[in-house]
Amino acid sequence: MSADLSAVEWVINPYDEIALEEALQTKEKHDGEVVVLSVGGEKVEEAVRSALALGADRAVVLKDAEYSAADPLAVSAALAAMVKSQEADLVFCGKQAVDEDEMAVPAMLAERLDWPQATVVVKLELGDDLKSAKAEREVEGGHEELEFSLPAVIAAQKGLNEPRYASLKGIMAAKKKPVEIVSAADLGLPAVSARMDVVEVTLPAQERKGRMIAGDSGEQATELARALHDEEKLI
Numbered sequence: 673m674s675a676d677l678s679a680v681e682w683v684i685n686p687y688d689e690i691a692l693e694e695a696l697q698t699k700e701k702h703d704g705e706v707v708v709l710s711v712g713g714e715k716v717e718e719a720v721r722s723a724l725a726l727g728a729d730r731a732v733v734l735k736d737a738e739y740s741a742a743d744p745l746a747v748s749a750a751l752a753a754m755v756k757s758q759e760a761d762l763v764f765c766g767k768q769a770v771d772e773d774e775m776a777v778p779a780m781l782a783e784r785l786d787w788p789q790a791t792v793v794v795k796l797e798l799g800d801d802l803k804s805a806k807a808e809r810e811v812e813g814g815h816e817e818l819e820f821s822l823p824a825v826i827a828a829q830k831g832l833n834e835p836r837y838a839s840l841k842g843i844m845a846a847k848k849k850p851v852e853i854v855s856a857a858d859l860g861l862p863a864v865s866a867r868m869d870v871v872e873v874t875l876p877a878q879e880r881k882g883r884m885i886a887g888d889s890g891e892q893a894t895e896l897a898r899a900l901h902d903e904e905k906l907i
Contacts, residue, residue, distance in 0.1 A: 682715045684722055687766025691828040693835040694796065695764045696727045702802060704761070705729045709754045711747055713740030717851060724846035725838040731851045732758065738864040739856070746864045748780035753859040755785060760823065761802075767792050767827040772868070778827035788820035791827040798822070 684692070695706045708723040708731040710716050720731040734750050742750070755763055763785075768775040775791070782789035790796075794815070795808035799822075807818045810829055838846075856863070883899075885892045900906045 682719060684719050685766050685770050687768060687770070687828055687830070689726075689766075689835040690830065690832050691764035691766045691826070692723055692726060692728065693833045694826070694828055695762075696836070697833065698762070698764075698798065702798065707732060707758055707760070709751060709758070710734070711736075711739045711742070711750045711754075713737050716740075717853075720851060721846050722838070724849045724851070725842045726836060727842060728849075730849055733851060733853050734856065734859065735853050736856055741869055742864045743868050744774055744776035744780055748777050748784055750856070750859065750861055751777070751781050752784035753861055754854070755781070757859065762823055763787075763825045765825065765827045767829045775827075778825055782825035785823075785825065788822075788824040789827070790818050790820065790824065792829040793826050794829050794831040796826060796832065 692706075692708070698704070699706050706728040708720050708728045710720050710731065711734045712719075713735065714737075716733055716735055720728075720733055724731060732754055734754065739746065739750060763781065765778040765781070767778065769777075778791055779789060790805075790807040790809055792810045793807045794810055797806045799805060802822060804819065804821050805824060807820070807826065809816050809818065810831075885895050885899075887895065897907070
């Protein structure tokens, strides 16, 4: 049986919340403006209002039904056009989307802009001249340190910061902050040629059942280790 998504309240991707927090902290340290860019269908404006309530200054939204199902290549093209139109100095993205679980857009965006990129970033330090930066990123088995010039694309990982909560004042202020709605034609973008359609959303199967292991603690530990090794192949 498919899940009914009609009453689902869509929220900001958690990694995007971390990216937004880093943008807000960067503004607080170095001044500037935080502009939220987003691409999608009818629900996308709700999400950017949440970002405005957290402290972003304004938002630009490509609200197009075609782009709500676009593949990462088309999304990166749209975002690149939006970044160029805003003459941005630094782009913060979440490391991945948590619905389709992709990690492609930040890297594709950086390539389209011909900017340096740092992904899965857990620590970021901008140079005093704001022309360079140092980043620490998670890699398998440890961390990697990067130095690069700005502008650049940063893809945020959990641990980079702790996102703030929206205050009542921020929520009220967000209602008056500008949200510019643009079309693909406004940005000079072609029609979307590659789409990803969700065919079905289902609940995970619940096939496994609990198993009680008899005996004293020593016997239980021995049997558990045997089952994990011989039956489940986990150790």
